[in-house]
Amino acid sequence: xxxxxxxxxxxxxxxxxxxxxxxxxxxxxxxxxxxxxxxxxxxxxxxxxxxxxxxxxxxxxxxxxxxxxxxxxxxxxxxxxxxxxxxxxxxxxxxxxxxxxxxxxxxxxxxxxxxxxxxxxxxxxxxxxxxxxxxxxxxxxxxxxxxxxxxxxxxxxxxxxxxxxxxxxxxxxxxxxxxxxxxxxxxxxxxxxxxxxxxxxxxxxxxxxxxxxxxxxxxxxxxxxxxxxxxxxxxxxxxxxxxxxxxxxxxxxxxxxxxxxxxxxxxxxxxxxxxxxxxxxxxxxxxxxxxxx
Amino acid sequence: xxxxxxxxxxxxxxxxxxxxxxxxxxxxxxxxxxxxxxxxxxxxxxxxxxxxxxxxxxxxxxxxxxxxxxxxxxxxxxxxxxxxxxxxxxxxxxxxxxxxxxxxxxxxxxxxxxxxxxxxxxxxxxxxxxxxxxxxxxxxxxxxxxxxxxxxxxxxxxxxxxxxxxxxxxxxxxxxxxxxxxxxxxxxxxxxxxxxxxxxxxxxxxxxxxxxxxxxxxxxxxxxxxxxxxxxxxxxxxxxxxxxxxxxxxxxxxxxxxxxxxxxxxxxxxxxxxxxxxxxxxxxxxxxxxxxxxxxxxxxxxxx
Numbered sequence: 001x002x003x004x005x006x007x008x009x010x011x012x013x014x015x016x017x018x019x020x021x022x023x024x025x026x027x028x029x030x031x032x033x034x035x036x037x038x039x040x041x042x043x044x045x046x047x048x049x050x051x052x053x054x055x056x057x058x059x060x061x062x063x064x065x066x067x068x069x070x071x072x073x074x075x076x077x078x079x080x081x082x083x084x085x086x087x088x089x090x091x092x093x094x095x096x097x098x099x100x101x102x103x104x105x106x107x108x109x110x111x112x113x114x115x116x117x118x119x120x121x122x123x124x125x126x127x128x129x130x131x132x133x134x135x136x137x138x139x140x141x142x143x144x145x146x147x148x149x150x151x152x153x154x155x156x157x158x159x160x161x162x163x164x165x166x167x168x169x170x171x172x173x174x175x176x177x178x179x180x181x182x183x184x185x186x187x188x189x190x191x192x193x194x195x196x197x198x199x200x201x202x203x204x205x206x207x208x209x210x211x212x213x214x215x216x217x218x219x220x221x222x223x224x225x226x227x228x229x230x231x232x233x234x235x236x237x238x239x240x241x242x243x244x245x246x247x248x249x250x251x252x253x254x255x256x257x258x259x260x261x262x263x264x265x266x267x268x269x270x271x272x273x274x275x276x277x278x279x280x281x282x283x284x285x286x287x288x289x290x291x292x293x
Numbered sequence: 294x295x296x297x298x299x300x301x302x303x304x305x306x307x308x309x310x311x312x313x314x315x316x317x318x319x320x321x322x323x324x325x326x327x328x329x330x331x332x333x334x335x336x337x338x339x340x341x342x343x344x345x346x347x348x349x350x351x352x353x354x355x356x357x358x359x360x361x362x363x364x365x366x367x368x369x370x371x372x373x374x375x376x377x378x379x380x381x382x383x384x385x386x387x388x389x390x391x392x393x394x395x396x397x398x399x400x401x402x403x404x405x406x407x408x409x410x411x412x413x414x415x416x417x418x419x420x421x422x423x424x425x426x427x428x429x430x431x432x433x434x435x436x437x438x439x440x441x442x443x444x445x446x447x448x449x450x451x452x453x454x455x456x457x458x459x460x461x462x463x464x465x466x467x468x469x470x471x472x473x474x475x476x477x478x479x480x481x482x483x484x485x486x487x488x489x490x491x492x493x494x495x496x497x498x499x500x501x502x503x504x505x506x507x508x509x510x511x512x513x514x515x516x517x518x519x520x521x522x523x524x525x526x527x528x529x530x531x532x533x534x535x536x537x538x539x540x541x542x543x544x545x546x547x548x549x550x551x552x553x554x555x556x557x558x559x560x561x562x563x564x565x566x567x568x569x570x571x572x573x574x575x576x577x578x579x580x581x582x583x584x585x586x587x588x589x590x591x592x593x594x595x596x597x
Binding site: 035 | 333337339384385388389391392393395396397399400401403404407408519523526530559560562563565566567568569570573574575577
């Protein structure tokens with residue numbers, strides 16, 4: 001039982017990070033209908049900036065906040081400098097998705113050029129060796145912090161989208177772009193903010209993943225894939241769906257890794273996704289597809 | 294034109310082994326890229342699992358060849374087995390679209406890689422699987438016989454794809470890409486044609502896997518990572534979607550760029566990525582679109 005609870009808590013904490021990545025992907029997909037394949041690399045840039053700042057002994061709050069802002073900046077930059085020109089030339093949706101893939105390759109090259117391809121340990125104030133024993137279940141400081149930041153991130157995004165004027169504008173823009181433009185909503189600005197916000201969430205997840213995964217230029221690839229699967233599982237347009245999908249994925253993965261086989265835990269995760277999609281193609285919380293010919 | 298044909302036929306007499314090797318690699322890649330283009334460019338179904346099909350074809354071929362099966366039979370089996378898996382993966386495609394399908398196929402590719410990496414019976418462990426090499430024929434050198442063998446298959450499959458594209462099946466694929474509901478209304482059986490598209494594409498890819506392992510001579514699971522699937526995508530985009538000659542240009546691109554920049558390995562993905570961005574923004578039809586414009590220009594040359 002204690003073992004089971006331990007796996008459950010590890011799963012919840014890693015799942016909350018998957019949710020953060022997934023939320024970013026959903027945010028972008030909802031507003032621009034682009035599946036952002038550069039999400040992982042954009043977040044990696046942020047995590048590396050954080051790494052540099054921490055190594056230079058910049059105060060923690062600053063070296064935590066600055067990567068989020070700069071990472072979001074990279075997202076906005078991509079939106080303004082690459083996506084908008086492509087949309088002006090009427091690139092197809094598949095084309096736009098592949099644009100993000102191309103940008104991810106370029107970013108990865110840039111990261112290797114600037115920070116090198118080697119692995120770095122991430123000097124993080126929360127350690128995973130310091131742990132408490134609560135009723136036989138061992139919980140490390142890092143796990144607890146991760147769970148907390150996942151909750152805070154999801155909650156603040158919820159408040160932003162549902163309770164503020166900016167959130168209202170974001171929802172209106174993703175619902176109906178021309179109508180939002182008619183209502184004098186600066187849609188381009190709103191969309192770029194969506195991009196920036198989404199990447200910031202990714203950076204947040206990246207900073208918390210870096211201590212366990214070690215920092216290297218492609219360390220976000222797997223979390224990114226998990227985040228995409230989480231969001232697809234929840235239905236790509238549903239923010240709560242991404243949270244549910246992420247946590248489900250984390251728990252299932254952790255349990256499967258604990259009880260079945262650690263080597264096949266990714267495979268199992270993907271098999272579950274394919275199963276879910278076969279039964280409910282629109283995802284767990286997504287709306288059914290309707291299309292006009 | 295005839296000059297090009299003659300030079301392709303008699304090239305092995307004049308050039309070095311390494312150039313022959315590169316050309317052979319281009320022929321091999323062209324087959325797989327054509328398969329991917331039939332799927333993405335013509336039928337409009339996106340697949341990130343191409344590396345999985347490649348691995349299945351390659352390892353099937355490898356095991357059969359080690360058991361002593363004749364070359365054509367083991368090649369065919371590699372292709373057919375990959376095609377079989379293509380149909381299996383194709384089933385989700387009947388209900389999924391766009392990003393959802395991308396994830397399902399991505400999952401397939403990663404699953405194949407992990408199974409191979411973790412099961413030593415299948416993959417031969419860390420040392421990999423050694424594949425017997427091709428026996429030189431007609432008294433040619435090894436490189437030249439590989440060249441002619443792959444040239445023959447390349448021509449065969451290019452001809453097959455041209456015919457496929459201009460037949461009823463190809464038209465059905467294009468109709469599905471443009472709007473699948475409208476295509477169904479026109480009397481195209483979506484189940485058959487989507488599955489068929491997956492089967493053909495993965496057959497081509499599996500065959501490429503077999504040929505590739507014959508050329509390289511050994512197989513390790515690390516050849517078939519997500520990067521390899523991206524390579525196919527890059528080839529299709531750079532070459533030009535929905536164009537057979539585009540696939541050949543694309544294969545040329547993904548084989549030659551790593552060769553030219555072999556001193557700067559880490560630059561290759563950057564070049565790939567940068568090229569995708571530039572191509573998609575400035576020339577969405579890819580190299581084949583450029584080629585068409587160039588041909589048109591040459592045709593009315595003195596006049597514009």
